[in-house]
Amino acid sequence: xxxxxxxxxxxxxxxxxxxxxxxxxxxxxxxxxxxxxxxxxxxxxxxxxxxxxxxxxxxxxxxxxxxxxxxxxxxxxxxxxxxxxxxxxxxxxxxxxxxxxxxxxxxxxxxxxxxxxxxxxxxxxxxxxxxxxxxxxxxxxxxxxxxxxxxxxxxxxxxxxxxxxxxxxxxxxxxxxxxxxxxxxxxxxxxxxxxxxxxxxxxxxxxxxxxxxxxxxxxxxxxx
Ligand SMILES: C[S@@+](CC[C@H](N)C(=O)[O-])C[C@H]1O[C@@H](n2cnc3c(N)ncnc32)[C@H](O)[C@@H]1O
Numbered sequence: 096x097x098x099x100x101x102x103x104x105x106x107x108x109x110x111x112x113x114x115x116x117x118x119x120x121x122x123x124x125x126x127x128x129x130x131x132x133x134x135x136x137x138x139x140x141x142x143x144x145x146x147x148x149x150x151x152x153x154x155x156x157x158x159x160x161x162x163x164x165x166x167x168x169x170x171x172x173x174x175x176x177x178x179x180x181x182x183x184x185x186x187x188x189x190x191x192x193x194x195x196x197x198x199x200x201x202x203x204x205x206x207x208x209x210x211x212x213x214x215x216x217x218x219x220x221x222x223x224x225x226x227x228x229x230x231x232x233x234x235x236x237x238x239x240x241x242x243x244x245x246x247x248x249x250x251x252x253x254x255x256x257x258x259x260x261x262x263x264x265x266x267x268x269x270x271x272x273x274x275x276x277x278x279x280x281x282x283x284x285x286x287x288x289x290x291x292x293x294x295x296x297x298x299x300x301x302x303x304x305x306x307x308x309x310x311x312x313x314x315x316x317x318x319x
Pocket of ligand 1: 126139140163164165166167168169170184186187190209210211212225226227229232
């Protein structure tokens with residue numbers, strides 16, 4: 096089975112246990128409850144100092160950012176000081192509201208209130224960032240390819256690793272269970288797409304303990 100087919104099969108095998116993956120209303124019900132306290136309960140960006148430094152180094156001076164699934168803006172706020180324009184694709188009204196409430200930078204952010212694959216094809220930025228926002232995406236190859244097409248310089252994908260922050264992808268085939276961390280499955284898909292990606296793994300100390308996160312970066316192909 097190919098890497099994108101594995102992603103799809105694992106997504107389809109687990110969606111019954113995770114109805115909000117395919118049900119936008121259920122996802123919004125979840126975020127309505129969680130969004131006001133997201134930054135406190137999920138402080139990855141605030142704790143991942145080395146990862147943030149590496150993300151900053153990807154952005155050219157006065158560069159532009161397109162962030163997919165920006166949530167409350169925990170990553171966006173940390174990157175904003177070196178940017179000249181920011182566009183966020185974020186489908187959740189509750190998350191967009193939390194973003195606006197926490198936004199503390201003079202720059203106006205362009206907000207596109209939809210899923211990534213439904214977003215306009217012409218979006219462009221120097222850096223495209225997506226952090227832990229691919230859980231509702233079945234066609235992973237299409238989503239990653241669209242990121243590559245939108246980025247002038249780089250795509251950066253941040254993926255938490257290990258429970259309780261992220262559950263691995265799993266399928267059972269012919270009595271065998273195949274399990275893969277999402278970061279590994281994403282690396283597999285990038286490899287299958289022929290992408291020249293780099294992978295960095297970080298240990299992040301959160302208030303509730305040690306955690307791991309992966310950064311996958313690869314070159315964009317958008318013209319100037
Ligand atoms: C776990 S939160 C991560 C938020 C932020 N990236 C961070 O790391 O702090 C996932 C976010 O992705 C958004 N999301 C889910 N599916 C998405 C999709 N297909 N396109 C764009 N955003 C999506 C959710 O609405 C939510 O705000």
